[in-house]
Amino acid sequence: MTTIDLPAGRSERRWPTLNRLVGVGRRSPTATVGFVIVVAFALMAIFAQYITPHDPVEAYPRNILNPPDAEFWLGTDGNGMDIFSRVIYGARYAFAIAVPAVLLSIVIGVPIGLWTGYRGGLFDEGLMRFFDALRVFPSIILALAVVAAAGPSVINVVIVIGLLDSPIFVRVVRAEVLALRSSTMVEAARAAGNPTWRILLVHLLPNAIQGAMAQTAVRAAWAVRISATLAFLGVGIQVPTPEWGVMIRQGAEYMVTGQWWVALFPGIALVVMVLGLNMLGDGLQDLLNPRRKG
C-alpha cells in the first residue's frame, strides 16, 4: 500500500480509531457536521437540569407570553413556562422515543430479514407482498390512526413507530442475505456441516448488519419527526410535557397574532436535530456502501 499521508508505523497504530475518525471527517463533511449536531443534542439531553435556568414545567403566572429577554432567553409560552428550558428538555423526549423505536425495529426487522432471506419460499414471498401492500397507506396517517386507536402514550408511540419502521430493516438485511446466500463462503460453511443458526449468526449476520447500521440514523430522524407530528396533533405526548411537537402545538395559534417565539424555537430545535440525524445517516450510507460513491 502506498500511503501518502502517513507512513504506517507503531506510533500511529496506537490511535487507529482517532485516525479513522479524522479520515471519515475529511471524506464526508456532511456526516461530521451531523455527528457533531447529534452529540450536542445528546449532551443537552443528558445535562438538561444543569444548563436550564428554569424548571421546564414551572409556570410563572405573571410572565405569560413574555418575549425573549434577559430572564427568559427564548420567552415564555401561554402558561408562563420558560421556552429555553423546555426546548433543552425536549431533546430528552426526542432521544427517549427515537432510540427505543429504532432499537425495536432492528430487533424485529433484522432476524426476520435474516430468516426470510435465507429460507426464501412462500413465507418470504408473502411477507414481501404484505410489505408492498402496506405502502398504500401514508406512514404518517397510519401511525396517527394506530396510535389514536391504541391510546396515546409514550409506549404506544414507540411501539407503533418501531413496528412501522421494521420492514425497512427486513428489506435491507434480506437483500444482503440474498446476495450472500449463494456465495462460496456460505456454501463452504454449509458443506462443512454448520447448523443453520450458526450460518445465520456467524456468517450472514456480521455482513448483513452493516447495511442495517447505515439506516439507523435516517430512521431515528424519521422517528423524531413522526413522534413530534403525533404530539403536534394532540395524539401522543400531551401538554404540558416539554416535547417539541407539543410546544409547537401550544404556539400554533400565537403564530398569527405575533407571539412567534412560542412555536418558532422548538421548531428550530426539531429541524436541527432531524437535520443532524439525516446528515449523519446520509454520510453513513455513503461510507458503508462504497458502491454509492463514484
Added chain:
Amino acid sequence: MALLSVEDLETHFVSRNLDNEVLVAHALNGVSFAVDRGQVLGLVGETGAGKSLTAQSVMGLLRPPALRVGGKALFDGTDLFELPTDTMNAMRGRDIALVVQNPRTSLDPLTRIGDQLVRIQRVHREISLADARKRAIAMLDAVGIPEPKRRMRAWPHELSGGMAQRVLIAMALINDPKLLIADEPTTGLDVTVQAQILDLLRDLVIDRDMAAIIITHDLGVVAHYCDRVVVMFAGGIVEAGPVGAVFGQPCHPYTRALLAATPERLALGSGRRFGGPPPDLYNLPKGCHYRDRCGHATELCEQTPSFVTVASDHDARCHYAASLKDQPL
C-alpha cells in the same frame, strides 16, 4: 508512419481508504505500441492486465478514479491527449470507433436501432436524413443482418446478443473510421456466432484499409485474426511482435505460460500448470513484475528488465529472452 502510436502510456487509480490514506494503483505503467493501416493488432493478457484500460485511455474515456498521468497517443501525427475535449469527442465515432463487450446494454434502449444509426451519422457529418437512412440500411446489410429495412425499426431489446453485436459493429463502421478498437467483442456469444463476428470484423477492416485493435484473452482469436500481438501483464507489455513469431518462438516466460495453458496443450499433457495471483498494483515489486510466478526467475530478475529484440520486430521484456527463444515449450 503508423496510424496510431502509443508511447509510454501511464494510468493510475487514485482513491482513499477508510483511514483516509491515499492509495495509488499503477494500473498502466509505460505502455507503448503502434498499429498500421490494414493491420489487425491483438492485445492479450489475463483479467486486470490493463487491456481495456489501455483502450479507454487512448480514447479519452477514463472516469475517476482512473487518471491518465503520462504518455502520448499519436494518431495520424497528432497527440490525442493534447486535443481539446470537444475535438476529441468529435473524433470518437468518426475517426476512432469502439466496439464494446456488452452489446445489448450498450445500445440506447429507448431508440430504435435505425434511428441510432442515423443519429451517429448526423452527429459527425453533414448528411441528409434520407441518405443517412440509405447508408444505415446498407451498413446493416453489410454486417449480415437479414431484412435490414425491417430491422431498422427494431428496438435493441428485441435483438439477440449476436445481432446486437452486429448492430454495434455497424454503428462503429458507418462513419468509415480509420481505427477500430474492439474490446472483447465476442464475450458472451455462442462459439459459432463468435467466429462469424470476427470473420466479419476482419473482412471489413481489410476491405476498408482500416487499422484495428482486438482486445481479448483468447489466444485462438489472436492466432486466427491478428497480424501482430501485444501481450500485457500487470499494466505493462511483456512481449510484442508478429503473431507467427510470438506464438512460434515465445521469448517471455509469461507468454510461454499462456501458450502452454491453451486447452489443446493441456490435453496433450505437455503444458505445465501455471498460476498465482497477479501482483498487487498498489504495491508493485521492484524488478520484473512476473518474478513471483516465473519458473526461470533468478537474482538478476530483481532488476527491472528492458526490452530485448530477439528478432526483427519481435521484442520481449525478459533478461533471458534470447536464451528462451529456442527452447521448446
Added chain:
Amino acid sequence: MKVRRFLLRRLIFIVPLLLGIVFFTFMLVRIGGQDPVEMLAGPTATQAHIDLIERELGLDQPLLSQFLIYIGNVFTGNLGDSWISSQPVLDDILRRAPITLELLFWGVGLGALIGIPVGLRVAGRPDSWFDQCARVVSLFGFSIPTYWLGLVMLFVFFYLLGWAPPGIGRIGLVVIPPETITGSYLIDSLLTGDWEAAHSAFSHLVLPVTCIAIISAAPIIKHTRAIALEVYRGDAVRFARASGLPRRIVRRIVMRNSTVPVMTFVGTEITGLVGTTSLIEFVFAWGGLGQYGLNAIISGDFAAVQGYVLFLALFSVIVFLIIDLTVVIIEPRSSEAT
C-alpha cells in the same frame, strides 16, 4: 392488446389487496385502547344503554360475522355515519376529496417541476458545487416538519409582511365562491370568468402549495439524482460517449432513460405526500379531506377514520395503477415483461 393483458393480470392482484385493505381498516378500531362504544355512550351511560349501542353497531356478534357485514357495507358504499358531522361518511369524503386533490396536484406538480430538472442536472456533475448545494437543500427538505413550515410561512407572509391572506379556508371570507364544476375554486372561477374569485383562490393556494412543493421536492431531487447517476454510469452512456455523441444528446439519452423510474418514484411518493397534505390542510384550515380525516382521528370519530384510511389506500392503489399503465404504454421493453 398489451394494455388489456396488463390490466387483467393486475386485477388478479388488486382483489386480494383490496380485501386486505378493508380488513386492515376493520381491525383499526378494534386493536384495543379506546372502546368506540364507551366513547359513543359517554361516561355516564348505563350498562343497558351500552348494550343497546353495541347491538346497534353489531358489536355483540362474533368478529368474523362483523367483518363480513363490514365488507358488505363497504362494497355497497355504506361507510356509516360520522358522529361529528352526522352525515354519511361517504358523502363527507366525496364532497371533500376534490378540495384535497387540488392542493396535492399543484403541490406535487410544482415539487416535481423543480425537483426533476434539478436532480437530472446535478447527476450530470456529481460532487460539483451545485450538487453539494442541492444535497444540503434536499436534506433540509427531509428535515423540516410540514406543519411547522406552514406556521412559519403564515407568520412571515401573513403576519409580518401582510402579503398572504390568513390561513383560513380556500377563498376570501367576503368572496362568493364560483359554481362547482371541477371542485377546484381556482379552475372553476377561471372557467366562469370570475376574476375576483380566481385571484382570491390563487392567493389562498400560494402558501400551502409552496409548503407541499418544498417538502416533496427534497426526495424527488435525491432519487432523480440517484436514478440519473445510475444511467450515466451505465453501458449505454459509456457507448454513447465512445461514439462521440455530443453532451446535449447524452443528456437526452439520460433523461429519457430516467423517465420511467423517476415517474414510478414520484407515483409512490404521492402516497406519502397525502399525509403531508393532510397536515398542511390542518394548519391552513383548508377544509378538505385531509383536515376532515385528521380531525376524525383526533376526536375518535371511528366511522370517519375508517372511511378516510380506506379512501387514502384506494387512492394509492389507483395512482399506482395509473403509473404502471403509463409505463406499459410508453416503455417499449415492457411488452417483453408482461
